[in-house]
Amino acid sequence: MIARAAFVMALLLAATRAHAAEPWIGRWAEDVKYCTKAGESGNETPMTFTRTTARWFGTCNIRSIRKQHDSWILSAKCPSTPGLLRIHLRIEGDRLKAFWGEAHPLMLARCPS
Numbered sequence: 001m002i003a004r005a006a007f008v009m010a011l012l013l014a015a016t017r018a019h020a021a022e023p024w025i026g027r028w029a030e031d032v033k034y035c036t037k038a039g040e041s042g043n044e045t046p047m048t049f050t051r052t053t054a055r056w057f058g059t060c061n062i063r064s065i066r067k068q069h070d071s072w073i074l075s076a077k078c079p080s081t082p083g084l085l086r087i088h089l090r091i092e093g094d095r096l097k098a099f100w101g102e103a104h105p106l107m108l109a110r111c112p113s
Contacts (some may be wrong), residue, residue: 022065024072024089025049028096028108035111038100047098049074055088056100 009055025100029046038045038057048055052062052085060076063084067073072086088099 001030022051022072023091024096025051026113027111028098029111030106030108032109032111042103043106047106047108049089054078058088060085 016047019061022057027035027048029108030043034044035046042056045057049103050062051065054060054062054074054076058079060078062074062076066075071088074089075084076087078085085101086099090097092107094110096110097105098108099105
């Protein structure tokens with residue numbers, strides 16, 4: 001009975017680790033002064049990521065997430081694109097480097113909660 005309980009606990013811990021929050025989840029902006037609202041340009045508009053959505057000027061539904069070395073590649077369905085949009089994310093120190101489709105890469109700071 002004890003061995004079975006230990007096995008169940010090990011499975012629960014493994015599942016918890018597998019679903020732990022990715023470091024890129026959250027709200028990010030090129031400068032924290034842009035965290036509170038959308039700006040007039042891409043550099044002034046924050047990005048927000050959850051496990052199911054990516055938001056920058058509009059909300060995209062994430063269809064898949066793939067980790068490749070030190071980066072994450074998200075495939076997302078966005079209202080503004082006919083096919084899937086690729087979003088590349090990489091943590092560099094305390095910043096997030098984001099390639100959103102064909103847009104130039106942005107270095108983003110995490111917005112305060």
